[in-house]
Amino acid sequence: MNVLTTLKALSDATRLRLVGVLSRGEFTVQELTTILGMGQSRISRHLKILLEAGILSVKRQGTWGYYRLAGGNSLLGEIWPSL
Incomplete structure (x- = not known):
């Protein structure tokens, strides 16, 4: 992924x-x-953007999706401590 996609x-804030x-x-x-106190559609929309940017990955198990940080985004690894 490119720098602009990650930064966008x-x-x-969400x-x-x-x-x-x-x-x-x-x-x-x-x-x-539950953690963020927001609706499912809002969370899902933001997760989709983060997935498309390569910031997150999802592991599917049946009907459940488990979201986590993707390991391959070096820019995120560099700037995260500052955020």
């Missing part, structure tokens, strides 16, 4: 909060809605 994905939560482990959409 991280330019939203997405930064999601990345912060997901930096601590894997979570389902249901768990994230």
